[in-house]
Amino acid sequence: MSTAQAGRQGRSEADRRRREGGLSGLKRRPEVGALIVMLAVVLAIGFASNGNAFNALGLKNNLSIIAQFGIIATGACLLMIAGEFDLSIGSMIGFAGMSMAMMLKWGLPFGLGEATPATAFFITLAMTLALGFLIGFIVTRSKLTSFIVTLAFLFFLRGVTEVAFRVINQSTQISGLPDFKQDSWFADLFGGEALSWIYSLWFAFGGNVNRFGAQWVSGLDARVVWWVVISIFAYVVLSRTQAGNWIFATGDNRESARANGVPVEWVRIGLFMFTAFCATVFAACQVFDTNTADAAKGNLKELEAVAIAVVGGTLMTGGFGSVIGVFCGAITFGLVANAVFFIPSIDGSYYRVFVGVVLLTAVFLNESVRKRITGGI
Amino acid sequence: MQSPFVRLENVVKRFGPFTALNGVNLSVFRGEIHALLGDNGAGKSTLIKILAGVHRPTSGTIYIADDPVSFVSPREASEAGIGTVYQDLALNQLLSVTRNFFMGRELYWGPRPFGLLRLEEMDRITHDEMIKIGINISDPRQAVGTMSGGQRQTLAIARAIYFGAKVLILDEPTSALGQKQQMEVLKTMMRVRARGDIAIIFITHNEIHSKLVADRFTFLALGEVIGSGTHADLAHGDIRTLMAGGVEMRDLEAEVADAAGSRSG
Numbered sequence: 001m002s003t004a005q006a007g008r009q010g011r012s013e014a015d016r017r018r019r020e021g022g023l024s025g026l027k028r029r030p031e032v033g034a035l036i037v038m039l040a041v042v043l044a045i046g047f048a049s050n051g052n053a054f055n056a057l058g059l060k061n062n063l064s065i066i067a068q069f070g071i072i073a074t075g076a077c078l079l080m081i082a083g084e085f086d087l088s089i090g091s092m093i094g095f096a097g098m099s100m101a102m103m104l105k106w107g108l109p110f111g112l113g114e115a116t117p118a119t120a121f122f123i124t125l126a127m128t129l130a131l132g133f134l135i136g137f138i139v140t141r142s143k144l145t146s147f148i149v150t151l152a153f154l155f156f157l158r159g160v161t162e163v164a165f166r167v168i169n170q171s172t173q174i175s176g177l178p179d180f181k182q183d184s185w186f187a188d189l190f191g192g193e194a195l196s197w198i199y200s201l202w203f204a205f206g207g208n209v210n211r212f213g214a215q216w217v218s219g220l221d222a223r224v225v226w227w228v229v230i231s232i233f234a235y236v237v238l239s240r241t242q243a244g245n246w247i248f249a250t251g252d253n254r255e256s257a258r259a260n261g262v263p264v265e266w267v268r269i270g271l272f273m274f275t276a277f278c279a280t281v282f283a284a285c286q287v288f289d290t291n292t293a294d295a296a297k298g299n300l301k302e303l304e305a306v307a308i309a310v311v312g313g314t315l316m317t318g319g320f321g322s323v324i325g326v327f328c329g330a331i332t333f334g335l336v337a338n339a340v341f342f343i344p345s346i347d348g349s350y351y352r353v354f355v356g357v358v359l360l361t362a363v364f365l366n367e368s369v370r371k372r373i374t375g376g377i
Numbered sequence: 378m379q380s381p382f383v384r385l386e387n388v389v390k391r392f393g394p395f396t397a398l399n400g401v402n403l404s405v406f407r408g409e410i411h412a413l414l415g416d417n418g419a420g421k422s423t424l425i426k427i428l429a430g431v432h433r434p435t436s437g438t439i440y441i442a443d444d445p446v447s448f449v450s451p452r453e454a455s456e457a458g459i460g461t462v463y464q465d466l467a468l469n470q471l472l473s474v475t476r477n478f479f480m481g482r483e484l485y486w487g488p489r490p491f492g493l494l495r496l497e498e499m500d501r502i503t504h505d506e507m508i509k510i511g512i513n514i515s516d517p518r519q520a521v522g523t524m525s526g527g528q529r530q531t532l533a534i535a536r537a538i539y540f541g542a543k544v545l546i547l548d549e550p551t552s553a554l555g556q557k558q559q560m561e562v563l564k565t566m567m568r569v570r571a572r573g574d575i576a577i578i579f580i581t582h583n584e585i586h587s588k589l590v591a592d593r594f595t596f597l598a599l600g601e602v603i604g605s606g607t608h609a610d611l612a613h614g615d616i617r618t619l620m621a622g623g624v625e626m627r628d629l630e631a632e633v634a635d636a637a638g639s640r641s642g
Contacts, residue, residue, distance in 0.1 A: 249476075261452060261482070320471050
C-alpha cells in the first residue's frame with residue numbers, strides 16, 4: 001500500500017473539522033462581541049467625559065442604571081435561550097411598583113392593617129410570580145407564541161396599574177412615602193446603599209474627596225449587588241446545572257428535549273416566573289430608593305431587556321446565549337444611556353441611534369457565531 | 378430455540394374510524410436485527426410509536442421477555458428498556474456532544490434540577506461510549522451541529538444503549554444520508570448486534586440495506602403483515618414484491634411505462 005493510500009484510510013469525518021487554536025476558539029463564544037463593544041464604549045466614554053463618568057459619583061450613577069438594565073436583561077436572556085420572549089417585563093415593573101407603593105401608602109388589602117416593606121414586597125412578589133406562572137401556563141398550554149401572549153399582558157398589566165392607581169389613589173403617582181430604608185433593613189436591602197467599604201477605602205487612599213475635603217460618595221446603590229447576585233446565579237444555573245442544560249435544549253430543539261424527558265413546559269413556566277421576579281426586584285429597588293411610584297414606570301424596559309440580551313450574544317431563535325455577554329451588554333447600554341450627563345455637548349437621543357446600530361450589528365454577529373459553532377450547516 | 382424478547386400479539390390500533398394497524402404479530406429476538414419494511418402509510422410509524430409508549434394499542438398485547446406490558450408514556454417504555462432512535466434523532470445541534478448524550482439524564486451533585494453537572498465525568502463517559510461504538514470524537518464538547526449525519530445516528534444509538542436499551546428501534550436511520558455514512562450506520566448496527574444482548578428493530582425503505590444486515594424481515598402493507606421470515610426464508614424476488622406492498626415489480630414497471638407512454642400518445 002502506498003503512503004498516500006494509508007494517509008487517506010486514516011482519515012475520518014472528524015478530521016474535516018479544522019483544529020482551532022485558543023484564539024479562534026474564542027470566536028465561537030457568544031460573549032466576545034459584547035465584551036469588545038463594552039471595552040470600546042468604556043474607553044470612548046471615559047475619554048469623552050474627561051474621566052468624569054468613572055469618578056466616584058459617575059461610577060455610582062452609571063452602575064445604578066447599568067444594574068437596572070442588567071437585572072431585567074438577565075431574566076430576558078434566560079427566557080430567550082429557552083426560545084421564548086417576555087414583552088410584559090416593563091408593565092410588570094410598573095405593576096409591582098404600584099402594588100408595593102400602594103400597600104405602603106394605603107395599607108394591606110382586605111383591611112389587614114399597615115404594611116411593612118417586607119409584607120408589601122412579598123405580597124407583590126406572590127402576585128407577580130403568579131402572573132409569570134399564568135403567562136407561562138397560557139404559552140405552554142395554548143401553544144401560541146409568547147410574543148403575542150406577553151404583548152397582551154403588556155397592555156393588560158399597564159392598564160390594570162393605571163386603573164388601580166386612579167381608583168384607589170386618585171392619581172397615577174405616589175410620592176412622599178416615608179423613607180423606609182432609614183429604619184427597615186429590608187427596605188435598605190433594595191433601596192439603600194451597599195459596598196460602602198469600597199468608597200471608604202477609596203477615600204482612605206486619597207480619592208473620593210469633595211470640595212470640603214470630606215468623603216464625597218458614601219456607597220453604591222443596593223441594586224448593583226442585586227444585579228451581580230442575579231447574574232452569578234443565572235450564570236451558574238445556565239452553564240453548570242441540569243436546569244441549564246434543559247434551558248438550552250428547550251430553546252434549541254424543543255421536541256427533542258421533550259423526547260429525552262426534559263420537562264419543557266416547566267422550564268418555560270419557571271423562566272417566565274424568573275423574569276417576573278427580576279421585574280419585581282427592579283421595581284422594589286426603585287420604590288425603596290426614591291420612595292415614589294408612577295404608573296408609567298418601566299415603560300419600554302421590555303424592549304431594552306431584549307436588546308441587551310441580543311447584544312450579549314443571545315440568539316433570537318433560542319438555544320444559545322451567555323449571561324456574561326448580557327453582563328457586558330448591560331454595562332454598554334447603561335453607559336451610553338447615561339452618557340449625556342457626562343458629555344453635555346451630545347444629544348441624549350443618540351442613545352437610541354446607538355441602540356439601533358449595535359442591535360443590528362449584534363444580530364448579524366450572532367448569526368455568524370451560530371454558523372461557526374455548527375460548522376456552517 | 379430462544380423465545381422472542383419482544384412479541385406483539387394481534388395488535389390493533391384505530392384512530393377514530395381509521396384502522397392504522399389491523400392485527401399485527403411481530404417477534405424480535407436478542408442479538409438479531411429485525412427489518413420492518415413497508416411503503417409509506419403501511420403502519421410502520423404507528424407500530425413503533427406503540428412500542429415506544431407514544432400510542433396505546435386499541436387491542437392486542439405486547440410481551441417483553443414473556444411478560445405482558447402496557448406503556449402509558451414514552452418514559453415507561455424507555456424504563457422497560459425500549460430505546461427509540463427517531464428519524465429526526467432528538468438531538469440539539471447547538472449543544473455539545475456530551476450535553477446531548479446525557480440530555481434529561483444528567484449526572485449531578487445536589488438537588489434536582491439545580492444540581493451541579495459533573496461535566497468532566499460526563500465528558501469521559503461520552504468519549505468512551507462513542508469509542509466503544511466505533512467513533513473517535515476528539516472533543517466531546519464540540520457542538521453536535523459539527524458532526525456528520527452518520528455520526529449523529531451513532532451518537533443517538535450509543536446514548537440509547539448506554540441508558541439501558543434492550544430493544545433498539547431505529548426509524549429509517551439510513552435515509553437522508555450519503556452512501557458512505559449509510560454504511561457507517563449499518564456498521565454501527567452490526568456492532569450492536571454482535572453484543573448479542575440487544576434486539577434491534579430496523580425500520581427502512583431500503584431493500585439493499587435490510588438485506589445487508591437483517592436476520593428477520595416483516596413486511597407491512599395497509600396495516601397488516603403481508604409477509605415475514607428469516608433471511609434464508611425469503612428469496613430475492615419475494616422481498617421486492619413485499620416491499621411494494623404485494624404488487625409485482627413487473628406490474629409497477631409496466632404502470633410507469635404506461636404513464637410515460639400516455640404523454641406522447
